[in-house]
Structures are given as structure tokens and as C-alpha cells.
Amino acid sequence: MNRAVSHNDDDVRHLLEEAGLQQTAPLEASLMALRTAGHEPMKTAPSPELLAFIGPAAAPKSLPESAPESSPVGQVIPLHRRRTVRGAALGLAVVAATGLGVSGVAAASPEFRAAAGTAVEQVVGFFDPSDDGRQPVPTTDGKTGESDAPQQPAGGNPGDSSGTGAADHGTAGSGTEAEDTSGGSRPADETGRNSGSGNPAEPAPLPEQAGNGAIKDPGSIPSEAGDAAKKLLEDARGTQPSDVVPSLPADDVVPAPGKPGSDVKDVPALPKDAPAPNQ
Amino acid sequence: MSSALPDDVVAAAQSGDAAAFSRIYAALAPGVNGYLKVRGLEDHEGAAQEVFLTVFSRIGSVHGGFQGLRTFTFSVAHARYVDDVRRRARQPQVSGYDPDTDVRAVDSAETAALDALDATGIGQQLKQLKPEQQEVLLLRVVADLSLEQVAEIMGRSTGSIKQLQRRALLKLKSIVEREEALV
Numbered sequence: 102m103n104r105a106v107s108h109n110d111d112d113v114r115h116l117l118e119e120a121g122l123q124q125t126a127p128l129e130a131s132l133m134a135l136r137t138a139g140h141e142p143m144k145t146a147p148s149p150e151l152l153a154f155i156g157p158a159a160a161p162k163s164l165p166e167s168a169p170e171s172s173p174v175g176q177v178i179p180l181h182r183r184r185t186v187r188g189a190a191l192g193l194a195v196v197a198a199t200g201l202g203v204s205g206v207a208a209a210s211p212e213f214r215a216a217a218g219t220a221v222e223q224v225v226g227f228f229d230p231s232d233d234g235r236q237p238v239p240t241t242d243g244k245t246g247e248s249d250a251p252q253q254p255a256g257g258n259p260g261d262s263s264g265t266g267a268a269d270h271g272t273a274g275s276g277t278e279a280e281d282t283s284g285g286s287r288p289a290d291e292t293g294r295n296s297g298s299g300n301p302a303e304p305a306p307l308p309e310q311a312g313n314g315a316i317k318d319p320g321s322i323p324s325e326a327g328d329a330a331k332k333l334l335e336d337a338r339g340t341q342p343s344d345v346v347p348s349l350p351a352d353d354v355v356p357a358p359g360k361p362g363s364d365v366k367d368v369p370a371l372p373k374d375a376p377a378p379n380q
Numbered sequence: 381m382s383s384a385l386p387d388d389v390v391a392a393a394q395s396g397d398a399a400a401f402s403r404i405y406a407a408l409a410p411g412v413n414g415y416l417k418v419r420g421l422e423d424h425e426g427a428a429q430e431v432f433l434t435v436f437s438r439i440g441s442v443h444g445g446f447q448g449l450r451t452f453t454f455s456v457a458h459a460r461y462v463d464d465v466r467r468r469a470r471q472p473q474v475s476g477y478d479p480d481t482d483v484r485a486v487d488s489a490e491t492a493a494l495d496a497l498d499a500t501g502i503g504q505q506l507k508q509l510k511p512e513q514q515e516v517l518l519l520r521v522v523a524d525l526s527l528e529q530v531a532e533i534m535g536r537s538t539g540s541i542k543q544l545q546r547r548a549l550l551k552l553k554s555i556v557e558r559e560e561a562l563v
Contacts, residue, residue, distance in 0.1 A: 125556075
């Protein structure tokens with residue numbers, strides 16, 4: 102301690118003079134103690150990275166000669182976080198909770214179901230303006246298919262479609278005039294009243310049930326659809342040549358279901374080898 | 381001023397001379413280690429070696445000979461100390477609670493380092509100074525830096541450093557004289 106004080110006495114004295122203070126023994130001793138405490142030699146050898154600069158041969162002799170310890174740091178294995186799995190699980194949980202909540206609300210209040218149905222109809226009407234969103238797409242039973250149903254006029258309404266089916270029943274195999282007439286704007290109450298389907302809002306009946314176009318012989322039409330076809334033909338006679346439209350048999354000759362005095366109850370089935378109506 | 385080296389050693393180190401690196405390390409490492417130790421770094425020797433890694437990797441940009449290298453070295457050491465203070469603020473040490481050793485009212489690591497100097501009493505004396513006054517005294521006494529060099533490191537003017545040094549020495553003198561009177 103005394104040796105250190107004597108060795109660095111000039112530096113401390115210069116510091117005190119620079120600050121304009123008178124040198125006192127206690128203050129000088131404190132400063133020398135601080136100086137000595139801050140000048141202790143390094144106790145550890147330089148690291149391998151530092152030795153790359155210094156070089157093993159040029160290492161300071163004041164340092165311990167013990168070889169630098171091998172790096173205690175082992176191979177670092179990165180930790181793979183399952184962020185993807187965690188995100189998918191969270192997303193699934195959120196979707197499930199949302200579904201449960203919505204289903205619970207729907208089960209609790211019927212108004213919610215009505216509002217949801219209205220909203221769905223509005224959305225469907227928005228994307229399908231042909232229906233004007235007033236009525237959903239007609240759904241039929243399993244026997245009614247889009248490919249089996251007769252084609253409807255583009256501008257037709259549900260009543261027209263029913264009437265069209267009735268006209269087709271009566272004018273099966275009678276030529277294009279009747280089809281053109283039936284494709285017009287005749288109201289459903291005129292053309293579809295005897296079609297057998299009853300409700301004009303329902304889709305057209307199946308071809309095999311009504312015998313639409315399957316029977317080549319007009320005289321063999323057994324249903325009351327012939328009445329409607331007859332009226333259509335009568336209407337068409339004013340604008341069409343009479344020889345084009347074949348004559349129909351009398352009503353008393355043709356038995357029909359539902360007709361007074363007729364024993365026929367149901368529409369007879371079509372022969373199985375009959376061609377398809379659209380073929 | 382101890383362990384001063386000629387300026388050509390710095391030039392030799394800039395040219396890649398390993399012996400020059402070794403001489404620079406032997407001359408400056410004790411001061412850097414002492415500065416970091418008194419400032420309270422836990423692994424002050426490891427931090428000192430990291431300081432020299434930084435200095436040696438950037439030695440090509442050093443100007444001003446050996447004094448410029450000394451200033452740059454303690455600038456890096458000062459930045460290292462600031463980083464350590466920030467790291468401790470972000471990641472405080474986790475340990476079991478012991479009421480007898482609860483030192484949360486003070487800077488724990490720095491206090492522990494200064495307590496190591498209590499054999500001479502300088503640790504307790506320094507703790508009564510302001511942090512900036514401590515910094516000036518450490519850089520002037522431990523690192524052997526001039527007023528201008530300390531001003532450059534702390535980012536202040538030379539006059540303000542001189543005032544800080546004067547006030548620090550006056551307060552340290554009053555503390556020492558009071559302790560002497562009590563004894």
C-alpha cells in the first residue's frame with residue numbers, strides 16, 4: 102500500500118492540484134486505495150476469440166500460463182416452437198365456440214331462425230336476380246329432376262310452368278303449334294286447371310306420370326289434359342291452318358280419371374320401352 | 381500515467397501484428413478490468429475481454445496513437461457498463477427471499493462490488509457520491525484519462541467535467557475528514 106502510494110503519488114497530487122484542492126493525507130490515501138483497487142491484474146486467461154488476435158505465443162506473460170479452458174458452451178439445439186399447431190388449435194377452438202354460440206341462440210329464439218332465413222333469401226336473391234328473391238328455388242321430390250322436367254320458357258312464372266305442362270299433356274305429338282301456344286302467356290288458371298297437378302305453384306309433373314309426349318297416338322290420350330289441349334287447339338285454329346292440327350276424339354270416347362261416368366281412376370303407366378320425352 | 385506505449389505499437393496492431401495486440405492488452409486490460417469491477421459488473425473480467433474483442437476488431441478506425449486507443453477502449457468499456465445496467469434493469473436477478481440479505485433499496489450488483497472495497501473504506505465513500513461524480517473519479521483515477529478524454533467519453537464539455545471532478549473531490553474530502561474525526 103505504501104509502495105503504491107509512493108508510485109502513484111504524482112498522479113494523485115496532480116489531480117488534486119487540477120481541482121484546486123489542498124492535498125491532505127486522508128484524501129490522498131483514499132484516492133490511492135481507489136487507484137490500487139482498479140489496477141488489479143487479470144486473473145483469467147484470454148478467451149480463444151481474444152487469443153486469435155493476440156496469438157498464443159504473444160500472450161502477455163503477466164497472465165496465468167494455464168491453458169484456456171475449453172468452451173463450456175455445447176452445441177446449441179434450436180428450440181422449435183409449435184406455433185403452427187398452436188395457431189391451428191386456437192383457430193379451431195374459436196370456430197367451435199362461435200358455432201356453439203350461434204346454434205345456442207338459434208335454438209333459444211325462433212325469431213333468429215326466421216331472420217336468418219330471410220337473410221339467406223336476400224343473399225340468394227342478390228346473387229340470383231332472375232328469381233327476384235321472391236321465392237326460393239322450387240324443390241321437388243326425388244322423382245323430379247332438372248333433366249326430366251320439361252323446359253320452361255325463359256320469362257315464365259310458376260303458374261306458366263304448370264300451364265305449360267298441362268298443354269304438353271294435351272298436345273303430345275301434335276306438332277309445334279301447340280307448344281308455341283303453350284309457351285305463351287296463357288294464365289295458369291286456364292291451362293293448368295285440369296292438369297291434375299292442382300296447385301299452379303308446384304313444378305311441372307313428371308313426364309312418365311302425365312304421359313307427356315310419350316304417346317304418339319293422340320287418340321289414346323286418357324287424361325283430362327286433353328281438354329286443355331283441346332282448348333288450346335281451338336284457340337290456335339284461329340291463327341293456324343286447320344289441317345295442321347289433328348282432330349281429337351270425342352270426350353265420351355276417351356276415358357279419363359275423374360271424369361263423370363268414367364271408371365278410370367289413375368293415369369295408366371307408360372310402356373317401359375317408350376322413348377324419353379326429351380329425346 | 382502507467383503502462384504507456386509508443387504510438388507505433390498501435391500502428392503495428394493496425395497492420396495485424398499479434399505482438400502489438402498482446403502489448404496493448406497487457407497495458408490496458410488491468411485498467412479496464414478495474415473500471416468494470418468498481419462499476420459493479422458481475423463478470424467484469426469476461427466483460428473486459430469482450431471490450432478488447434471489440435477494440436481489436438475496430439482498431440483500424442482508431443486515430444490519435446496510444447492515447448486515442450486508450451480513449452476508445454474506455455469508451456467501449458463505458459458503453460459496456462451502460463449495457464449491463466440496462467440488462468440488469470430488464471432482467472433482474474431471481475433469488476429466494478431472505479430478509480437479512482434484502483438489498484433492493486440500493487443497486488445490488490454495484491453495491492456488492494463496492495462492498496468488496498470496504499477493506500479500505502473507499503467503497504463506502506464512493507457510494508455517498510452521485511453517479512456522475514463516481515464516473516468522473518473512476519475514469520480519472522482508475523483509467524488514467526485526462527479531462528478531455530473523460531469529457532469525450534461522457535459526452536459532456538471539459539468544463540462540466542472539471543466541475544464534476546471538483547465537487548466529487550470536495551465531497552470525498554469532507555467524507556474522509558468526517559470519518560477521521562469520528563475515529
